[in-house]
Amino acid sequence: MRMLIKIAWRNLWRNKRRSAIVLLSIVVGMATIVLFDTLSMGMVNQMLRNRVGNHIGHIQIHRAGYHDNPQVAAVIPQPRSVEQAIQQTPHVRYYAPRVLAFGLASSAMSSAGIQLVGIDPQKEQHITLIPSSIKKGRYLQNNPHEILISTRLAKKLNVQLGEKIVLLANTVTGAVGSDVFRVVGLYETFDSNFDRTYIYIPITEARKLLEIPDGVHEFVIIADAIDWIPAIKEHLRGALSASLEVLSYQDIIPLLVAQLQLYQEMIAIYYVVVGLAIAFGIVNTLLMAIFERVHEIGVLMAIGMRPLKLFWMLLLEAAVLGYLGTALGLIIALLLYWPLSHTGINLAMFSESLRSFGVGAIIYPVLTPAAVVNSVVTLPLVSIVAAVYPAWRATRFQPMEAIRYV
Amino acid sequence: MSETRQVIIQATNVKKTYHDNGVPVQAVRGISLTIYQGDFLVIAGPSGSGKTTLLNMLGALDPPTEGEVIFEGEPLYTKTRKQLADLRLEKIGFVFQAYNLIPVLSALENVEFPMMLKGIPEKERRQRAQAILTDLGIGDLAHKRPNEMSGGQQQRVAVARAIGNNPTVVLADEPTANLDSVTGNALLDLMERMNREKHITFVFSSHDPKVIQRARRLVRLRDGVIVEEEVQK
Numbered sequence: 001m002r003m004l005i006k007i008a009w010r011n012l013w014r015n016k017r018r019s020a021i022v023l024l025s026i027v028v029g030m031a032t033i034v035l036f037d038t039l040s041m042g043m044v045n046q047m048l049r050n051r052v053g054n055h056i057g058h059i060q061i062h063r064a065g066y067h068d069n070p071q072v073a074a075v076i077p078q079p080r081s082v083e084q085a086i087q088q089t090p091h092v093r094y095y096a097p098r099v100l101a102f103g104l105a106s107s108a109m110s111s112a113g114i115q116l117v118g119i120d121p122q123k124e125q126h127i128t129l130i131p132s133s134i135k136k137g138r139y140l141q142n143n144p145h146e147i148l149i150s151t152r153l154a155k156k157l158n159v160q161l162g163e164k165i166v167l168l169a170n171t172v173t174g175a176v177g178s179d180v181f182r183v184v185g186l187y188e189t190f191d192s193n194f195d196r197t198y199i200y201i202p203i204t205e206a207r208k209l210l211e212i213p214d215g216v217h218e219f220v221i222i223a224d225a226i227d228w229i230p231a232i233k234e235h236l237r238g239a240l241s242a243s244l245e246v247l248s249y250q251d252i253i254p255l256l257v258a259q260l261q262l263y264q265e266m267i268a269i270y271y272v273v274v275g276l277a278i279a280f281g282i283v284n285t286l287l288m289a290i291f292e293r294v295h296e297i298g299v300l301m302a303i304g305m306r307p308l309k310l311f312w313m314l315l316l317e318a319a320v321l322g323y324l325g326t327a328l329g330l331i332i333a334l335l336l337y338w339p340l341s342h343t344g345i346n347l348a349m350f351s352e353s354l355r356s357f358g359v360g361a362i363i364y365p366v367l368t369p370a371a372v373v374n375s376v377v378t379l380p381l382v383s384i385v386a387a388v389y390p391a392w393r394a395t396r397f398q399p400m401e402a403i404r405y406v
Numbered sequence: 407m408s409e410t411r412q413v414i415i416q417a418t419n420v421k422k423t424y425h426d427n428g429v430p431v432q433a434v435r436g437i438s439l440t441i442y443q444g445d446f447l448v449i450a451g452p453s454g455s456g457k458t459t460l461l462n463m464l465g466a467l468d469p470p471t472e473g474e475v476i477f478e479g480e481p482l483y484t485k486t487r488k489q490l491a492d493l494r495l496e497k498i499g500f501v502f503q504a505y506n507l508i509p510v511l512s513a514l515e516n517v518e519f520p521m522m523l524k525g526i527p528e529k530e531r532r533q534r535a536q537a538i539l540t541d542l543g544i545g546d547l548a549h550k551r552p553n554e555m556s557g558g559q560q561q562r563v564a565v566a567r568a569i570g571n572n573p574t575v576v577l578a579d580e581p582t583a584n585l586d587s588v589t590g591n592a593l594l595d596l597m598e599r600m601n602r603e604k605h606i607t608f609v610f611s612s613h614d615p616k617v618i619q620r621a622r623r624l625v626r627l628r629d630g631v632i633v634e635e636e637v638q639k
């Protein structure tokens with residue numbers, strides 16, 4: 001075997017330029033595929049982190065059916081007992097109550113449909129990224145008539161920091177509740193759709209507006225780690241009454257979760273496309289290399305090399321090429337990945353489109369073990385598979401036919 | 407010639423027809439020949455007389471169009487490609503006119519290669535290959551590649567490769583054709599010594615008088631048939 005590897009290695013360098021070109025195509029393919037993979041995973045992770053971090057959290061508890069049909073009247077019965085159950089659940093890091101309603105925000109100039117979120121500012125600051133997304137002013141402090149809106153909505157309503165907004169929403173009785181709020185802060189997330197809709201007021205103000213004293217529509221939970229979500233969900237399902245629904249973020253945003261899977265499948269397609277491009281290069285190179293060495297192949301057969309052994313020897317040459325290219329490509333990809341994972345890749349020119357997907361302008365690539373395994377397995381495998389035809393072709397020669405071949 | 411000697415190869419009325427651009431060319435027109443253990447036989451004849459074609463048919467490289475070749479009592483060309491490869495590996499050594507060494511391997515590795523195919527452990531084959539090269543007077547060239555050696559040196563390596571697996575017979579196709587007379591004679595000395603000391607059977611195809619002079623059995627071909635067979639010594 002060692003001698004066959006030696007022959008494979010030395011044969012590789014008989015035509016240095018040709019091997020270098022194929023090697024370069026594998027190296028570039030490998031580096032591109034890994035970087036594309038890490039960038040895509042970074043983007044997808046960021047999208048998920050932003051969606052989960054902006055509002056959704058890891059787990060939500062509502063009255064049963066609320067997620068599908070959110071009604072102001074559908075408050076959680078006995079919220080204190082639910083709170084106690086949450087406090088007794090292992091691996092819950094933070095939780096916060098919310099009051100939610102659809103409504104209308106109006107300024108002197110304009111109005112917009114909004115998602116009203118009544119929060120406990122103290123508890124909520126551990127749940128969402130909103131406190132760290134304040135661009136102007138400050139976060140809520142539980143004072144009466146304070147409101148936090150996004151810079152986008154402020155622009156749409158044509159209001160500035162310190163100016164007033166009127167909120168209108170249906171109360172629990174079906175009447176229209178309204179109140180005046182003063183803008184104390186402007187936030188900006190990476191999700192433009194989110195920014196256009198979500199506004200925050202203290203939970204006490206929301207309860208007054210909607211006429212639901214002590215009412216809570218939602219408890220949102222952050223786990224110690226994502227891996228604990230199923231266990232927490234299971235525990236709460238057991239601890240809480242059946243009149244409540246316990247949903248993980250996968251249940252709440254199934255489309256985004258499906259989108260993540262789609263991304264992963266798209267990456268697989270990319271692997272296939274790059275693999276095919278490389279495969280054609282390898283088939284071409286090996287066919288040329290074999291037809292240049294037909295005479296030598298005849299000699300090998302004449303001195304007693306079995307056709308199958310010859311086949312494996314030629315496959316080994318392709319494998320050496322594939323593994324060498326993959327190793328070099330992976331090293332280059334890691335050398336590029338390492339600094340980019342710290343500085344991120346600035347895609348400011350696409351920032352508007354990225355924001356509509358809930359992603360920031362700076363993407364931090366994420367290298368997953370799957371990316372390394374996929375690339376380390378795929379390209380050498382492609383090289384070997386691509387060599388099957390040329391190698392099989394070589395074994396079809398009769399020894400004398402090959403020796404006489406010019 | 408003693409008829410009690412062991413028969414290695416028996417060719418019976420073998421014929422070979424090639425097709426050159428669709429035109430059939432009869433290279434060998436019906437030859438019967440017996441190779442005995444210990445022969446130092448030369449198949450002589452002018453170019454195009456069918457020497458190389460006959461040698462290839464005897465050496466399990468090229469099946470005859472008609473006739474039969476028996477190798478150590480078994481028909482050659484009823485065997486599979488794999489069986490023929492194994493037979494060439496274990497029983498037949500080849501020396502080609504153009505040396506045909508593997509260019510990416512050193513002299514030592516070239517000699518080792520058929521041993522590796524046979525499954526001889528690395529340490530043993532390395533020692534054996536080095537011993538053969540030393541015996542043939544080129545031990546100091548063991549780590550040279552073919553392109554770093556002269557024609558004569560390369561042909562010695564080819565002989566070393568041919569005898570490495572202790573074959574029953576070595577078939578040498580015009581082995582001196584690319585060598586000067588001094589080098590050619592030295593190579594023939596060497597093969598004679600192998601024949602005498604190690605009892606290796608040699609069958610040559612050649613039209614080189616130096617080779618013909620050395621033959622203990624001489625078979626002359628013309629136009630694909632044997633025209634003369636003689637025992638010279």
